[in-house]
Amino acid sequence: MTGGCNIFLIGPMGAGKTTVGRRLAELRGLEFIDSDHEIEARTGVDIPYIFEREGEAGFRKRESQMISELVMRGGIVLATGGGAVLDADNRRVLAAHGYVVYLHASVDQQLHRTSRADNRPLLHNVSDRRGVLSSLFAQRDPLYREIADLIVSTDGRSAKTLVHEIEQGLDGSAPPI
Numbered sequence: 001m002t003g004g005c006n007i008f009l010i011g012p013m014g015a016g017k018t019t020v021g022r023r024l025a026e027l028r029g030l031e032f033i034d035s036d037h038e039i040e041a042r043t044g045v046d047i048p049y050i051f052e053r054e055g056e057a058g059f060r061k062r063e064s065q066m067i068s069e070l071v072m073r074g075g076i077v078l079a080t081g082g083g084a085v086l087d088a089d090n091r092r093v094l095a096a097h098g099y100v101v102y103l104h105a106s107v108d109q110q111l112h113r114t115s116r117a118d119n120r121p122l123l124h125n126v127s128d129r130r131g132v133l134s135s136l137f138a139q140r141d142p143l144y145r146e147i148a149d150l151i152v153s154t155d156g157r158s159a160k161t162l163v164h165e166i167e168q169g170l171d172g173s174a175p176p177i
């Protein structure tokens with residue numbers, strides 16, 4: 001790990017990256033950035049609209065550009081989107097420029113935490129949400145693990161508890177080179 005003061009949160013939809021990331025940044029006095037929110041702020045449209053107009057491929061391109069820019073900053077907590085790890089370059093730059101925390105969540109927990117919001121296009125108009133989340137998880141879990149410095153299980157645990165566990169992981173991690 002270089003650029004030691006960045007913290008990057010990865011994991012599936014509903015793991016709590018956005019929620020936990022914001023709290024963690026507050027506690028550590030770091031800037032919080034959510035990759036999806038930053039894309040929305042810069043384009044002036046929401047993520048579902050980008051998927052509709054440009055397809056998933058268009059969104060992934062914007063996401064990669066955003067990640068490669070943001071990792072070069074120092075002192076940020078970055079909440080990535082659940083699919084950020086699909087791209088090998090994204091994985092490489094995340095691993096190289098910060099402490100990577102994998103927020104793990106079971107498919108049941110993902111289902112529960114994504115049931116209300118309607119801002120995740122991969123879950124729009126899907127009858128078998130469990131099936132979709134399961135297959136995304138099977139594909140992505142090894143990729144999250146590949147770059148994780150810390151893996152935190154989020155099932156049934158409060159954001160406060162998770163922030164505390166990440167803090168402990170950070171305190172025990174090797175100092176930046």
Ligand SMILES: Nc1ncnc2c1ncn2[C@@H]1O[C@H](COP(=O)(O)OP(=O)(O)O)[C@@H](O)[C@H]1O
Pocket residue numbers: 011012013014015016017018019020079113114154156157158159162
């Ligand atoms: N540890 C947690 N316990 C209970 N609810 C949570 C927890 N983390 C997140 N949530 C809730 O789950 C939903 C999804 O969280 P979010 O932070 O958007 O996840 P992600 O960014 O990983 O997709 C939100 O409604 C949020 O309030």
Ligand SMILES: O=C(O)C1=C[C@@H](OP(=O)(O)O)[C@@H](O)[C@H](O)C1
Pocket residue numbers: 011012013014017018036047080081082083084119120121122
């Ligand atoms: O898993 C994914 O591919 C996606 C996850 C979303 O972010 P969250 O993981 O924060 O929900 C968002 O980037 C987009 O809808 C695609």
Ligand SMILES: [Mg+2]
Pocket residue numbers: 017018034036079080081
């Ligand atoms: Mg999020």
